[in-house]
Amino acid sequence: MHMNTPSRSTIRLTRRGRIALIAAGAVVAGTVVAVPLLSLGEDEEAKPTSLVIPAGWRASQVYEAIDKALTLPPGSTKKSLAKLDLKLPNDADGNPEGYLFPATYPLERAGKKATPDSLLSAMVDAANQKFSGAPIAAGAQRNAMNLYQAVTIASIVQAEAATKADMGKVARVIYNRLERGMPLQLDSTVNYALNRRTLRTSDADTRIESPYNSYQRMGLPPTPIANPGEDAMRAAINPAAGDWLYFVTVKPGDTRFTADYSEHQRNVDDFDKAQRKASPKPTK
Known part of the structure; x- marks a missing residue:
């Protein structure tokens, strides 16, 4: 199910403005x-x-x-x-x-x-x-999830949240969307399907045929998309309280959560502006 909006490019749940963090991660990864x-x-x-x-x-x-x-x-x-x-x-x-x-x-x-x-x-x-400890198992059950589903949510939280403070909010967005029958529309799952990491996901990317395409498929992806740590797992079983349905990291340290689509559109516009400012077009 998709939201009826004038432009497909504005409905993305998240585009992470984490160029610095990704660059640092590339060093660690090697x-x-x-x-x-x-x-x-x-x-x-x-x-x-x-x-x-x-x-x-x-x-x-x-x-x-x-x-x-x-x-x-x-x-x-x-x-x-x-x-x-x-x-x-x-x-x-x-x-x-x-x-x-x-x-x-x-x-x-x-x-x-x-x-x-x-x-x-x-x-x-x-x-x-x-x-597999009692607190984790009980937390998964409390959220009507089995343990494997909880690990899957934690993996998405790990991929999407830049800070520990944001992890609980990201988890809540996932639960809120699942409960409302909304597609997750997460770039991180599409990136997993394409075996890449990027801040931008094109319209064509959101139409790929994959069980990990959370723009096209309902519910959770079939497997985790990464290996989460303890903080992400705790967030997955104990999400923050809130009615948020959207979030976007405009720039590192500035992740905005909202339940209002119009506000989310404005936040995405701010993200686009920040990206253009960070990567200006070369002059001829």
């Missing part, structure tokens, strides 16, 4: 934290001893980081999934997206070097330990 254990000679390269998975990474980023940390050929970790027996919910259908818990994982334990199997299993075990 790094494996190295902690040298011994003093090395000048010609000897320090090898990482642990792998840091930041909150909000997609499974594909985790696989690439594991390959890099273990100096494996690209694609090795992803290929290993077929023979793993990870402790995932039935709804996940073997896809660990959402359950690769963000934390620091050692690359060697008790003299044994880590493998893709051991690292992925450790991440899923950590997620199960964090998510």
